[in-house]
Amino acid sequence: MITQNVDGLHQRAGSARVVDLHGRVDRVRCLSCATLHERGSVQALLAADNNFPPAPPGGVRPDGDREVPQEWLHQITLPQCPRCTGELMPDVVFFGGAVPANRVITCIDALERADALLAIGSSLVVFSGFRFCRHAHRLGRQLAIINPGVTRADALAHLRLRSQAGPLLAATLALLEPAPECVGGGAGVAG
Numbered sequence: 142m143i144t145q146n147v148d149g150l151h152q153r154a155g156s157a158r159v160v161d162l163h164g165r166v167d168r169v170r171c172l173s174c175a176t177l178h179e180r181g182s183v184q185a186l187l188a189a190d191n192n193f194p195p196a197p198p199g200g201v202r203p204d205g206d207r208e209v210p211q212e213w214l215h216q217i218t219l220p221q222c223p224r225c226t227g228e229l230m231p232d233v234v235f236f237g238g239a240v241p242a243n244r245v246i247t248c249i250d251a252l253e254r255a256d257a258l259l260a261i262g263s264s265l266v267v268f269s270g271f272r273f274c275r276h277a278h279r280l281g282r283q284l285a286i287i288n289p290g291v292t293r294a295d296a297l298a299h300l301r302l303r304s305q306a307g308p309l310l311a312a313t314l315a316l317l318e319p320a321p322e323c324v325g326g327g328a329g330v331a332g
């Protein structure tokens with residue numbers, strides 16, 4: 142499973158093998174020594190060194206973003222890497238940033254061992270995800286897309302389902318679950 146989300150929800154839902162293509166918002170990376178820190182520990186440093194007003198109503202967005210008054214920006218004391226005092230940033234690929242090459246190679250390797258690619262809930266406008274659809278097409282793999290709107294990879298797909306992912310996947314799973322007489326017969330769901 143390759144996800145463009147940065148929230149770790151796939152892992153919380155039980156998926157064991159996940160590539161976080163755009164990183165994870167619950168980790169912070171040192172730009173000098175590359176150590177990964179838990180976001181929570183860096184948050185504690187932030188809170189200790191600053192006196193933030195309470196979050197405004199509905200303040201923090203699902204992606205972790207928060208509107209910050211301009212005057213705050215000059216007052217914030219930024220935490221440093223506890224190991225080397227280097228600068229820290231969320232372990233996330235922001236717009237304009239590049240996905241690390243080894244992460245892309247991991248995804249390409251998985252794709253080359255797969256029979257098909259299922260793209261769910263993305264317009265695929267950003268190249269970092271679109272590239273795998275294009276690679277699947279080049280490899281001659283089946284490509285199916287589930288998305289309510291058009292996607293950049295529609296012309297490459299063998300199957301396009303214009304739908305919200307949640308209800309469609311739940312209904313599909315119900316169809317794939319083994320009938321009572323087949324229990325123990327090895328039926329399964331490919332991830």
Ligand SMILES: [Zn+2]
Binds near residue numbers: 173224226
């Ligand atoms: Zn460091």
